[in-house]
Amino acid sequence: MRDDQITRLQALSERLGEVVITEVDPHNWPAAEKLPADLTQEERGNRYWCKKNAAATMTLLLKVVNIAGIMNRQKPAPDAGHAVDELDGELAAAEREAQAIIERMQKAGNVS
Structure with missing residues (x-):
């Protein structure tokens, strides 16, 4: 329709x-x-x-x-593509932040 x-x-x-x-x-x-x-x-x-x-x-x-x-x-919702792009960006930022935390912990000797 x-x-x-x-x-x-x-x-x-x-x-x-x-x-x-x-x-x-x-x-x-x-x-x-x-x-x-x-x-x-x-x-x-x-x-x-x-x-x-x-x-x-x-x-x-x-x-x-x-x-x-x-x-x-x-x-599809009119802004569906924008919402997916926004979520992808948030996910990528969270992954970078998690990786940075892991690297700091490894340097401090807390994670092997």
């Missing part, structure tokens, strides 16, 4: 997240103020439909987030 498509998927996942939050809120379901025993058949059906719809939206959100995450992991 192109970078712009991944960015659009990420934006879409944020909007879907807001929809999920609204749809899973029981206060937004039909006859929210009623006890289950007091629901009419139509209210029960509508409420059940709202739950199924919320679950379907949640599934859609998870799939979009998963795809966007996979695509982000597959592309």
Whole structure:
């Protein structure tokens, strides 16, 4: 996928997240103020439909987030080369410092 498509998927996942939050809120379901025993058949059906719809939206959100995450992991970070060079430099400096310590200890007679 192109970078712009991944960015659009990420934006879409944020909007879907807001929809999920609204749809899973029981206060937004039909006859929210009623006890289950007091629901009419139509209210029960509508409420059940709202739950199924919320679950379907949640599934859609998870799939979009998963795809966007996979695509982000597959592309190299923009500064990945710089980070590797920086780590190589730090490693080389640490090796030089360790070698200098070993040489000083050998001169002092502490290491054979």
